[in-house]
Amino acid sequence: MGGCVSHKKNKRYLGVVLFHLSLGCTVSIANAANEQFNDALAAANSGNLTRLDQDAIAMQNDVLGYYPEYFKLNTNLALQPASSIIQFAQKYPNSAMAEKLAADYVEEKVKETNYADAQPVLSYITNPDNAENCAIAQVRAKSGDPLVFAEYKDLWLSTNNNMPDSCMGLNRMMSSSPLMTTEDKQQRLWTQLRAGQIGLAASTAQSLGLNVSIAQLTQIQTNPLGYLWSAPKANDTDYAYLIFALGRLADSDLTAGLTAANRAAEGVPPAVQKYLYRTVAYIGGTTVLKNNFNRIVLNYFDASYGIPFSAEEAEIYARQAIRFGAWDSLIRAISVMGVTQQQESRWQYWLARADEQQADKSYKKQASTLYSDLANNGDDYYNLLAQEKIGQKYNRVDQAEPSADDMQRVNQDINFNRAFALRTIAAPASYANREWNWAVRQAYLKKDDGLLLAAAQKAANMAWYDRAIYAAERTVSRHNYNLRYLTPHQNAVVLHSGNVGLDPAWAYGLMRQESRFVANARSNVGAGGLMQIMPNTAKLVARQMGETYNPAALSDMNTNVRYGTYYLSMIQGQLNGNAVLATAGYNAGPNRALRWQPTDQPIAADQYVESIPLDETRNYVKNVMTNTIHYGAILGQGQQYISKWMKIIPLRSSSE
Structure with a gap:
């Protein structure tokens, strides 16, 4: 040499x-x-x-x-x-x-x-x-751009307390802008009062010429029920204190808030009355973890219809309507959303679900059109649900391959080269992933499917599975589902799934969502490995399997898959053998999944999923169910249908 x-x-x-x-x-x-x-x-x-x-x-x-x-x-x-x-x-x-x-x-x-x-x-x-x-x-x-504030109206009405500083600054800028109308500011004030945001509410009230005192709000907060018994109702400042008091009461004791709402609403203008009902409804709809589901909450949302909804309020209204199968209420909830929100696939699907329940044939025809549009517009969760609604089965296994020229181009692409170089030299993942995501974005904007497939193939070959999936998911017209739904460690996954009676498609669907096959993945709560197993869960599984728990063993791929599949099978058995409940239970804990079961009558699985009160778990279940369908096709199981996995959610046992 x-x-x-x-x-x-x-x-x-x-x-x-x-x-x-x-x-x-x-x-x-x-x-x-x-x-x-x-x-x-x-x-x-x-x-x-x-x-x-x-x-x-x-x-x-x-x-x-x-x-x-x-x-x-x-x-x-x-x-x-x-x-x-x-x-x-x-x-x-x-x-x-x-x-x-x-x-x-x-x-x-x-x-x-x-x-x-x-x-x-x-x-x-x-x-x-x-x-x-x-x-x-x-x-x-x-710089004088008059369109900015209209674009950020939803942000301005958001009550998210974890908003970035730059967004808080934008909100302050909007508050002092003459472009925001009195009606805009009043809606913002009421949402802030409902959320208990004392300082922000006082500032917004000042911009409306209202003397809402921080000291008075603080005093009301110490005893909201006492204030409501004798609250004055003579002017806009009084109404502000009234909304705040009812919100604080509902937040600390929802039952008391629901009971006090009618009395608080007596003798006030119709708009104020409606927002009082909106206040307890929103709080009830966002505290399900603490208070469980309550049909009165939806009744109060209905009673509040007729005044503007923020995007947050409209979504919670819709999810409450879905939970109780209140299809007329759901149509109303979707009707008060902004155009962009309405056009999201989830609300198009749920509008179709509501329309098909109507007696009027024109609604049923509209439902059919909406389902068809969704069914032919992708293969994510709502697309798959819609496909089944119109009788389509799923068996898509596109396998477009990158050409030799594509592989040569990815080796010459400066953006991908930076990503691969950083990966090869074991640089901090934040740099390698940033370069990779940027490279993928540039290829996607050019609709360069060949380059994306070549990058995904090269990444998969070097076991950079999460980035391979990231690239393969973004092709526009040429797709490779073997790259989108990779099956690493297939012998172990099939073996351990089979040993506990699980379909390996479900195990893969969950694993893909948990870790994207990053073997050393660690969550901020301590979960680890391909199936993101918590230490306490691993201890439980080891005990159930008659083994001595060894923390180091969880870093072993084989042990991690074996424990994860065993645990999934175990909680499926605890939850009526229902895959949706077990998937929710794997993420949020089986006790929570059980608590979210209905107590009055069984409900459809899609209603259960959409009304899960934790954003993370709700999205997790949707993604796992979607992944599972794709893996069924990838693993050669023939035509897939999502109802195979999304069975009716049974009643919660009275003893539980």
Whole structure:
């Protein structure tokens, strides 16, 4: 190998390494590139700008060569002139870190209320997240864009207490804008009072000329029932205190709040009366974990119909209507949503479900049209439900393959090359995933399915399963379902599923949702491995199986799959053998899944799923059911139908 040179300690750029690899030489990428990238990262973390300058020279021809420059600019980012950010973005156009640098810069400048410096950088941000969007909106508003506030009306009415600072700032900007009408501000005030947001409500009231006192709100909060017994009802300020008091009472004692609502609503204007009912209905609909389901909550939502709903309120109204099969109420709930919200596939599906229950044939015809549109527009959860409604079975196993040219192009694509290089050198996952997601986005925007399939195939070959799935899911017209629904560790999954009587399609469906096949995945609550098993769950399973619990064993793929499938089978047996209940129980705990069962009459599985009161679990069950259908097809089980898995949800036993 006369042309080979050892680079074991040489900090030469990755291009040299790739050249020697092409000659068949054995070289260590980790020592030629990892050392440089990690040196630059360490220098950035310690603020060593001199070292970053050295790394920038050493890495200038490297596929990862822009990182030292990025790290240096990102040091004291707020102190950088806008021209430096723009220069970087122009030097490295359409790159992940140019996008991130620009977005972070705008956020920093907005924190300083320095909108002038942020303005010229906006055009370099093409894929902002929620916080960045709010920062951009503030800059747009300051530049006189009159459309901004209309676009963010739902955000302005949101009562989410975990909103990013940039979104809180946008809300404050909207509050002081003359573009927001008196009606807009009154709706915001009432939602804030309903949510118990004392400071925000007092500020909004002031913008309406109302003297709503923080001290009085605080005093009411200590004894809301006592206040309601003798509450004055003479003016808008009194009505504000009344809404707040009823909301605080319902929040601490829903039964008392539901009982007090009628008395509170006596002798007040119709709009105020309706919002009093809205207040207890919303709180009842969002505290199901504590208070269980209550039909009176839906009655009060119905009583509140006729005044504007926020997006949050409309969704909770709809979910309560779904739970109780109140189809007229559901139609009303969907009718008060904004156009964008209404067009979501979930509400199109539920509108069809409500329409088909009507006696009028025109409604049934509309339901059929909605189902057909959904059935032919994808194969996610609601598409699969709609397909079955019109009698279609599912057996789609598209296997479009990337061409040799596609594979060559992915090897030449700078964005994918950065991602693969970072993965190869075991850089922090946050960098590798960011580059990968950016590369996928660029290919998706160009509808370059061949490039996406090639990237997914290459990632799958190197066991980078989660990113392979991420790319394969985003093809537009050429699809490969073997890549979208990968089946790693198939021998173990089939064996251990079969040992406990589980369909391996379900085990795979759950595993894909839990970990995307990242074997060392760890959740923020301590769950680990392919099937994300909690330590206490593992101890229980080990005891049930007559084994000694060993925490280290959970990191073993085989043990993790064996314990996960055993636990899923165990809770399925506890929950009427029902797959939907067991899936919900795997995520939220079997006791919760049981508590959410109906007590008056059985309900359809889709109603149960849609009314699950935890967002995470509700979406989890939908995704697992969808995955399971696809895996049934992938594993060669023939035509699939989602009702096979989504059986009627039986009554909860009176003894439970």
